[in-house]
Amino acid sequence: MTYTKYSASGNDFVIFHTFIEKDFSQLAVKLCNRTEGIGADGLVVLVPSSDADFKWLFYNSDGSDAAMCGNASRAVAHYAYNNNLAPSSLKFLTGAGIIESRVEENIVESQLTAPVVVKEPFSQFGLTWFLVDTGVPHLVTIVDDLDIYDHKMSSTMRHEHNANVNYAKVVDGKVYVRTYERGVEGETLACGTGMAACFLRAHDLGLVDDIAFVYPKSKEELTLSNKNGTIYFKGAVKKVFTTDI
Numbered sequence: 001m002t003y004t005k006y007s008a009s010g011n012d013f014v015i016f017h018t019f020i021e022k023d024f025s026q027l028a029v030k031l032c033n034r035t036e037g038i039g040a041d042g043l044v045v046l047v048p049s050s051d052a053d054f055k056w057l058f059y060n061s062d063g064s065d066a067a068m069c070g071n072a073s074r075a076v077a078h079y080a081y082n083n084n085l086a087p088s089s090l091k092f093l094t095g096a097g098i099i100e101s102r103v104e105e106n107i108v109e110s111q112l113t114a115p116v117v118v119k120e121p122f123s124q125f126g127l128t129w130f131l132v133d134t135g136v137p138h139l140v141t142i143v144d145d146l147d148i149y150d151h152k153m154s155s156t157m158r159h160e161h162n163a164n165v166n167y168a169k170v171v172d173g174k175v176y177v178r179t180y181e182r183g184v185e186g187e188t189l190a191c192g193t194g195m196a197a198c199f200l201r202a203h204d205l206g207l208v209d210d211i212a213f214v215y216p217k218s219k220e221e222l223t224l225s226n227k228n229g230t231i232y233f234k235g236a237v238k239k240v241f242t243t244d245i
């Protein structure tokens, strides 16, 4: 089978396409393993769809499935276009609904699903948290120092609220984010729906404009836009290698 490795701002994925839709969760664990597999934060499988250019199956590296993944949506759009599976402006079906993406060379922009506030701001561990679903659930806290990020605290919050955990710092209208990702069970170099959740929270607080640069742990520059309540997420993706195993 031919597998392709992508990096989307440091959030990395193994991607392949097949006609057969089945449970690939154990394959995800095997392929995402960073010592004995290809190594990635997640596995994306493209399968045929009668309602869109294709349907995807998304798995975190622990084999859990997730409805949506912002960075993988950008990588998979680039993969589909460059493998002649879809045009450069495409639609695909995810667990969170239809996602529209547009590919321009190595820059891909995805329209995210409508955000849903799950819980109004609350305090825990001496921080104020906001819980919003941007395709998957995200906890967001706005901090002055990203070194506040703590694995144990993040793991506790992740399991108590069944959500990804994001820490955001805003400086001069730009957002800097660190994310503990559910299903990876650790900090990733970028988390797209997490960056979108942080952008939303900062925008609600009047800290950023309708368009803002957002920088994850990898320090790559991404653009988040709020166009009449619809969130767009744009940035570079990189096809790292293809392998037959």
Ligand SMILES: N[C@H](CCC[C@H](N)C(=O)O)C(=O)O
Pocket: 011, 060, 065, 066, 068, 069, 070, 071, 072, 136, 137, 164, 181, 182, 183, 184, 190, 191, 192, 193, 194
């Ligand atoms: N780990 C997430 C899914 C991937 C989200 C992230 N990689 C992104 O780019 O949005 C979850 O289980 O909710």
